[in-house]
Amino acid sequence: xxxxxxxxxxxxxxxxxxxxxxxxxxxxxxxxxxxxxxxxxxxxxxxxxxxxxxxxxxxxxxxxxxxxxxxxxxxxxxxxxxxxxxxxxxxxxxxxxxxxxxxxxxxxxxxxxxxxxxxxxxxxxxxxxxxxxxxxxxxxxxxxxxxxxxxxxxxxxxxxxxxxxxxxxxxxxxxxxxxxxxxxxxxxxxxxxxxxxxxxxxxxxxxxxxxxxxxxxxxxxxxxxxxxxxxxxxxxxxxxxxxxxxxxxxxxxxxxxxxxxxxxxxxxxxxxxxxxxxxxxxxxxxxxxxxxxxxxxxxxxxxxxxxxxxxxxxxxxxxxxxxxxxxxxxxxxxxxxxxxxxxxxxxxxxxxxxxxxxxxxxxxxxxxxxxxxxxxxxxxxxxxxxxxxxxxxxxxxxx
Amino acid sequence: xxxxxxxxxxxxxxxxxxxxxxxxxxxxxxxxxxxxxxxxxxxxxxxxxxxxxxxxxxxxxxxxxxxxxxxxxxxxxxxxxxxxxxxxxxxxxxxxxxxxxxxxxxxxxxxxxxxxxxxxxxxxxxxxxxxxxxxxxxxxxxxxxxxxxxxxxxxxxxxxxxxxxxxxxxxxxxxxxxxxxxxxxxxxxxxxxxxxxxxxxxxxxxxxxxxxxxxxxxxxxxxxxxxxxxxxxxxxxxxxxxxxxxxxxxxxxxxxxxxxx
Numbered sequence: 051x052x053x054x055x056x057x058x059x060x061x062x063x064x065x066x067x068x069x070x071x072x073x074x075x076x077x078x079x080x081x082x083x084x085x086x087x088x089x090x091x092x093x094x095x096x097x098x099x100x101x102x103x104x105x106x107x108x109x110x111x112x113x114x115x116x117x118x119x120x121x122x123x124x125x126x127x128x129x130x131x132x133x134x135x136x137x138x139x140x141x142x143x144x145x146x147x148x149x150x151x152x153x154x155x156x157x158x159x160x161x162x163x164x165x166x167x168x169x170x171x172x173x174x175x176x177x178x179x180x181x182x183x184x185x186x187x188x189x190x191x192x193x194x195x196x197x198x199x200x201x202x203x204x205x206x207x208x209x210x211x212x213x214x215x216x217x218x219x220x221x222x223x224x225x226x227x228x229x230x231x232x233x234x235x236x237x238x239x240x241x242x243x244x245x246x247x248x249x250x251x252x253x254x255x256x257x258x259x260x261x262x263x264x265x266x267x268x269x270x271x272x273x274x275x276x277x278x279x280x281x282x283x284x285x286x287x288x289x290x291x292x293x294x295x296x297x298x299x300x301x302x303x304x305x306x307x308x309x310x311x312x313x314x315x316x317x318x319x320x321x322x323x324x325x326x327x328x329x330x331x332x333x334x335x336x337x338x339x340x341x342x343x344x345x346x347x348x349x350x351x352x353x354x355x356x357x358x359x360x361x362x363x364x365x366x367x368x369x370x371x372x373x374x375x376x377x378x379x380x381x382x383x384x385x386x387x388x389x390x391x392x393x394x395x396x397x398x399x400x401x402x403x404x405x406x407x408x409x410x411x412x413x414x415x416x417x418x419x420x421x422x423x424x425x426x427x428x429x430x431x432x433x434x435x436x437x438x439x440x441x442x443x444x445x446x447x448x449x
Numbered sequence: 450x451x452x453x454x455x456x457x458x459x460x461x462x463x464x465x466x467x468x469x470x471x472x473x474x475x476x477x478x479x480x481x482x483x484x485x486x487x488x489x490x491x492x493x494x495x496x497x498x499x500x501x502x503x504x505x506x507x508x509x510x511x512x513x514x515x516x517x518x519x520x521x522x523x524x525x526x527x528x529x530x531x532x533x534x535x536x537x538x539x540x541x542x543x544x545x546x547x548x549x550x551x552x553x554x555x556x557x558x559x560x561x562x563x564x565x566x567x568x569x570x571x572x573x574x575x576x577x578x579x580x581x582x583x584x585x586x587x588x589x590x591x592x593x594x595x596x597x598x599x600x601x602x603x604x605x606x607x608x609x610x611x612x613x614x615x616x617x618x619x620x621x622x623x624x625x626x627x628x629x630x631x632x633x634x635x636x637x638x639x640x641x642x643x644x645x646x647x648x649x650x651x652x653x654x655x656x657x658x659x660x661x662x663x664x665x666x667x668x669x670x671x672x673x674x675x676x677x678x679x680x681x682x683x684x685x686x687x688x689x690x691x692x693x694x695x696x697x698x699x700x701x702x703x704x705x706x707x708x709x710x
Contacts, residue, residue: 065708072709073622127707131552134704154550159474171466172551 144223152213288326608691
């Protein structure tokens with residue numbers, strides 16, 4: 051294991067809820083009242099982070115996921131040194147830089163050029179460093195023509211691009227990335243992610259804090275799931291992402307009261323290795339195991355695929371594929387293995403599994419999501435389906 | 450104060466960039482920038498001249514050019530004092546997006562406000578220096594006191610800037626309090642008048658730590674004699690106290706900034 055660059059030891063942060071006195075006008079009467087009445091105001095405190103313990107090694111890409119209010123931003127601000135922990139400690143070895151809110155610190159009246167220098171300095175670059183990277187930053191932002199325009203005249207996209215371009219060129223030992231990868235249009239996002247990969251290849255440790263599951267799953271080897279300021283799950287990204295997706299949906303109904311239930315769903319790649327990342331149109335193997343609590347007849351299994359917006363992109367069933375219905379005795383298990391070629395555009399997808407009796411259409415069990423996987427492509431395709439496009443020829447004809 | 454100097458050295462480029470930002474924005478239209486810099490000293494001097502004329506009416510004297518120049522010499526440091534305190538008090542709360550988003554020593558905010566005001570003061574000084582050279586006032590060796598006096602003033606202003614910017618971050622109405630005090634502070638500071646006019650009670654006015662500095666400037670530039678060393682030592686003491694205590698206080702409070710803003 052390589053050197054640990056980031057380490058949290060029993061990190062805790064306490065916040066106060068509600069309004070506290072932020073003006074003398076309120077504070078002085080309150081103090082007077084307190085001395086007269088001798089009454090202490092009840093402290094409405096809560097833990098924003100509770101006993102976090104984790105280590106991140108040099109060169110690792112680490113994801114932090116969680117629902118809103120889970121403590122992601124608070125953790126991020128601790129990493130950056132903006133907030134100080136209530137107890138415990140957070141050790142950062144080396145220079146840490148954060149891509150939090152791009153363009154913070156831009157001055158509206160200054161030109162793009164001036165703001166590159168200003169923002170770069172605020173982010174901790176030296177004058178010489180900015181000068182040597184200036185052209186690179188400008189090229190990355192694609193704002194060559196607007197360099198001498200005050201940024202107040204920029205569109206929000208241009209503003210974000212310039213901010214990202216500066217922030218992405220800081221060259222820290224540890225880079226913390228917030229939701230900033232979602233700035234700009236699709237092309238710029240791809241470019242930003244490509245830049246992130248490049249930063250990671252150079253040995254920089256990257257911490258991603260994001261809702262963008264496909265990016266986290268694609269980029270990070272390890273991740274951590276936060277909920278109410280506590281670590282719920284930490285480990286390989288696919289496990290953590292699964293935990294996140296499962297917690298986001300209604301808890302699985304107890305399997306005991308069902309005649310038959312989905313007892314296991316395993317996603318593998320074509321080589322039989324358990325995995326969650328695929329490169330279209332790679333083949334995915336889905337193993338579905340069902341268990342019967344009592345004798346059931348004429349069972350069929352539906353497998354469906356939904357995208358991140360839960361829009362159904364594909365479904366089929368054992369029956370529709372021409373398989374015979376299955377009869378199970380109490381306690382018997384049955385495994386159906388599906389092969390799917392993932393002709394899909396990049397994104398996160400969820401498997402849905404249903405078990406039903408095909409003649410009466412009686413539904414025994416529903417599992418959505420039964421599994422989550424991520425698809426990437428080598429070519430830039432968008433939409434729903436990956437049709438493996440190629441340009442066969444390009445010709446120009448005279449007028 | 451040592452900690453402050455170390456910090457300044459480490460982040461001198463950041464400090465420079467933030468000061469440069471304030472100055473560039475203000476001097477974008479160079480003529481207007483220049484006018485801004487001399488506006489306040491000019492108004493202070495005009496008001497001072499009015500007061501001098503009124504006094505001359507009562508006492509039957511005349512207003513000499515040296516007296517006008519005396520007010521002008523004090524008007525520039527006073528304008529520097531007032532505008533530095535005013536802009537630095539609000540500098541942290543006005544840069545809330547930076548304070549909550551990016552980590553770097555927050556002391557550069559109040560200090561860069563002071564630096565950009567110092568730049569304005571330098572511009573305004575050129576006008577006063579021109580008037581002074583053209584005037585019949587004698588140039589003496591006493592001028593050697595000027596750098597020390599300015600240094601004392603800058604340290605006092607920087608210390609107050611650190612304290613007030615932090616105070617305004619925790620209590621947003623500090624700026625109103627500061628505003629009221631600054632409006633009337635000129636009456637408690639020897640800008641329009643000299644403390645000697647109060648005879649035996651002059652010491653009360655000298656308790657204002659800015660007073661010995663302003664008096665000292667007028668003494669060594671206009672009258673050509675040594676500043677009152679006792680009061681100067683007092684003012685230097687206040688400068689030292691502020692110079693030591695303010696950075697310590699600021700750095701103690703700094704970890705709480707982001708969650709309190």
